[in-house]
Amino acid sequence: MYNTQEVADELVRIDRNVRPLEGEPKRALITGSTAGAGQLVAAYLLKRGHTVVAHARDAQRAADVRRDLPQLAEVVIGDLRHLDQTRALVEQINALGEFDVIIHNAAEYRSSGPELLNANSLSPYLLTALVTPPKQLSYLSSNQHLDGGLSLEEVRSGGGISYPDSKLHMAMIAMAVARLRPKCRANAVNPGWIPTWMALLDGPYSRDDLRAGYMTQVWLAEGVEPGSDITGEYLFHQQLETRINDLVHDESAQDQLLAAYAEQSGVTLT
Numbered sequence: 001m002y003n004t005q006e007v008a009d010e011l012v013r014i015d016r017n018v019r020p021l022e023g024e025p026k027r028a029l030i031t032g033s034t035a036g037a038g039q040l041v042a043a044y045l046l047k048r049g050h051t052v053v054a055h056a057r058d059a060q061r062a063a064d065v066r067r068d069l070p071q072l073a074e075v076v077i078g079d080l081r082h083l084d085q086t087r088a089l090v091e092q093i094n095a096l097g098e099f100d101v102i103i104h105n106a107a108e109y110r111s112s113g114p115e116l117l118n119a120n121s122l123s124p125y126l127l128t129a130l131v132t133p134p135k136q137l138s139y140l141s142s143n144q145h146l147d148g149g150l151s152l153e154e155v156r157s158g159g160g161i162s163y164p165d166s167k168l169h170m171a172m173i174a175m176a177v178a179r180l181r182p183k184c185r186a187n188a189v190n191p192g193w194i195p196t197w198m199a200l201l202d203g204p205y206s207r208d209d210l211r212a213g214y215m216t217q218v219w220l221a222e223g224v225e226p227g228s229d230i231t232g233e234y235l236f237h238q239q240l241e242t243r244i245n246d247l248v249h250d251e252s253a254q255d256q257l258l259a260a261y262a263e264q265s266g267v268t269l270t
């Protein structure tokens with residue numbers, strides 16, 4: 001019930017055709033993995049032989065994804081629109097031990113400004129700051145980040161931001177992590193406007209290739225193909241994105257955003 005027919009068909013294709021990876025399996029956590037691109041990445045990594053922990057916003061979605069992907073190692077639960085649940089989610093994740101890969105895929109779209117701030121900006125920041133750092137992180141952005149701004153006062157006050165603001169913030173967090181945590185590989189990914197339910201909220205058509213949209217996350221997570229061991233980049237379909245908001249790589253702007261997060265949450269990213 002959470003997926004378009006295109007996503008459902010791709011899940012079937014993965015189950016029938018993807019074969020195990022020859023090499024060392026990894027432990028991966030994927031936020032927002034009960035539907036859409038997040039579920040496709042989870043399904044693909046499972047078929048490749050990796051250990052995957054999914055994330056659901058509530059118990060019903062957790063039960064549904066366990067049914068859809070019975071090989072999941074665990075499902076952690078927390079609604080990222082509510083920061084108290086995000087902090088509780090941190091405890092669940094850390095109790096499971098260290099991960100090789102964390103993919104920050106979860107996002108709200110047609111939500112209020114405060115919910116967009118919490119789910120798409122503050123929660124990824126808190127999870128990054130408080131969860132034991134993995135070796136590799138991906139942060140899902142969007143081409144709408146081009147129209148985003150820092151919105152520092154809104155972050156400090158918790159007043160709410162726009163969707164483009166939040167997708168800019170995701171990319172800036174990725175670049176800040178790549179700079180401040182050199183032992184971690186961190187990248188931002190634009191999956192494109194692919195045919196998930198989120199895209200269909202704006203109409204019946206989407207412009208980008210579904211498989212290419214989720215395979216960049218798989219490519220980065222496995223890190224075995226040439227060029228996949230990169231860090232501090234903004235990617236679209238396994239290539240460097242050429243259209244990027246200037247703020248993404250602006251270290252001063254990154255530091256201002258991190259300071260606003262710390263002021264609002266009381267948590268500092270080290």
